[in-house]
Amino acid sequence: MQATMRAAYLPGNSTVEMRTVPVPAPHHGEVLLRMKTSTICGSDIRAIYHEHLGKGPEGYQGVIAGHEPCGQIVEAGPGCRRFKVGARVIVYHISGCGVCNDCRRGYMISCTSTEYRRAYGWQRDGGMAEYMLAEEKDLIALPDELSYADGAQVACGFGTVYEGLEKIGINGNHAVLVTGLGPVGLATAALCRKLGARQIIGIDVVEERMKIARDLGLCDAVLASGSDNVAQVKDLTGGHGVERAIDCSAHALARATAIRATRKWGRIVLIGEGGTVEFNPSPDIIHEQKTIYGSWVTSTWLMEELVERLVRWNLHPAEIITHRFPLERAAEAYALMASGKCGKVAVCADEELK
Ligand SMILES: [Zn+2]
Ligand SMILES: [Zn+2]
Numbered sequence: 001m002q003a004t005m006r007a008a009y010l011p012g013n014s015t016v017e018m019r020t021v022p023v024p025a026p027h028h029g030e031v032l033l034r035m036k037t038s039t040i041c042g043s044d045i046r047a048i049y050h051e052h053l054g055k056g057p058e059g060y061q062g063v064i065a066g067h068e069p070c071g072q073i074v075e076a077g078p079g080c081r082r083f084k085v086g087a088r089v090i091v092y093h094i095s096g097c098g099v100c101n102d103c104r105r106g107y108m109i110s111c112t113s114t115e116y117r118r119a120y121g122w123q124r125d126g127g128m129a130e131y132m133l134a135e136e137k138d139l140i141a142l143p144d145e146l147s148y149a150d151g152a153q154v155a156c157g158f159g160t161v162y163e164g165l166e167k168i169g170i171n172g173n174h175a176v177l178v179t180g181l182g183p184v185g186l187a188t189a190a191l192c193r194k195l196g197a198r199q200i201i202g203i204d205v206v207e208e209r210m211k212i213a214r215d216l217g218l219c220d221a222v223l224a225s226g227s228d229n230v231a232q233v234k235d236l237t238g239g240h241g242v243e244r245a246i247d248c249s250a251h252a253l254a255r256a257t258a259i260r261a262t263r264k265w266g267r268i269v270l271i272g273e274g275g276t277v278e279f280n281p282s283p284d285i286i287h288e289q290k291t292i293y294g295s296w297v298t299s300t301w302l303m304e305e306l307v308e309r310l311v312r313w314n315l316h317p318a319e320i321i322t323h324r325f326p327l328e329r330a331a332e333a334y335a336l337m338a339s340g341k342c343g344k345v346a347v348c349a350d351e352e353l354k
Contacts, residue, residue, distance in 0.1 A: 001074070007064045007129035008330040008347075010044070012052040014338065016331040021064075024125070024133045026077030031134055033071035033089065036148035038127030039321070039346045040337040041068055041156050042182055043273060049334055054122070057094075057109075061123045065330075066347070067093040069120060069127025069134070070142065070151035080136045088142040090151040090307070091127070091134045092300050094119045098137055106299030108138070127152075128330055128347055140303045145311045148352050149324075153187070153317030153344065154307055156297070160271060161187045161246075162306045163298035165195065168244050168267040172196040175242040177233055178219070179258045180249025180272055181209040183344040186320045188246050188271075189218035194313040197244075201236055203229055203254060208341045216319060225254065233261035242266065250275040259284050259292065269293040324348045 047054035096108030097116035111117035181204035241263035250272030322343035
């Protein structure tokens with residue numbers, strides 16, 4: 001085993017700093033992973049890359065970046081109970097205390113321990129390195145049918161979407177609207193398709209993203225963002241609007257569109273982070289009997305369920321990865337993701353680079 005490794009840090013001025021640091025050794029209940037794929041998230045760009053905006057759970061503490069890691073165990077520390085050397089694993093990206101109420105529900109994302117809750121790539125070292133330490137309790141087994149790149153996509157994007165879709169329920173009766181066709185929006189459309197949605201309508205402003213949604217056949221209709229979106233969605237749905245809407249844009253006008261383009265008794269889930277929204281409660285939701293849900297990441301058990309379903313559906317999340325870079329070119333990877341002119345951007349090693 002080599003003594004040092006390369007790792008990427010985000011100083012908060014729209015650059016990436018590569019450093020050589022010691023390869024860590026796993027302590028009790030921890031494993032050392034050889035990193036295979038680490039994808040870049042919209043929240044890395046929003047809260048860390050340009051400037052260190054995040055507070056609390058989104059506070060970046062100068063650690064190795066990357067919270068969507070997937071790799072192979074090369075060393076297991078003492079006390080590991082399930083996962084062994086050679087296992088292919090996804091890392092649930094927040095390590096919680098394990099004993100608060102939220103952790104016991106599997107939602108380490110909302111762990112209430114200020115002392116022990118640490119997110120990979122935010123408050124503890126993440127996946128943008130040759131190797132990474134993870135706690136065994138944070139691991140999800142990656143099925144043989146899925147690649148490491150598929151797994152990295154589950155870590156944050158697809159898991160977050162699956163949780164939101166489970167909350168509002170998607171089935172063959174539903175026309176669905178997805179506002180925002182970045183990686184999370186594309187994941188939403190792909191999962192809605194497998195869950196049987198009858199019609200999927202997407203909205204975005206970036207031409208590259210609209211094209212990916214069309215080229216991959218993820219949406220039945222793709223609309224350019226504009227003031228007539230609500231009327232357009234109603235036209236496409238027999239004048240009714242959609243039964244389900246998912247906002248992945250975090251944009252105020254797109255969120256209002258998601259709410260207003262949903263038909264009576266419909267459900268809306270807000271997944272996109274940050275920003276604001278303005279709507280008129282009586283006409284927009286109360287009188288129309290609509291429900292708005294919020295959904296933050298997912299649980300370890302639902303992630304396990306999702307990877308099982310991905311295999312059953314033959315759905316490969318890596319399909320929305322449009323660009324792969326080796327670790328040494330992480331700076332280019334972040335710059336491309338920040339431009340938005342791409343699908344998902346991944347930093348890869350070994351078989352995932354070929
Ligand atoms: Zn993420
Ligand atoms: Zn906890």
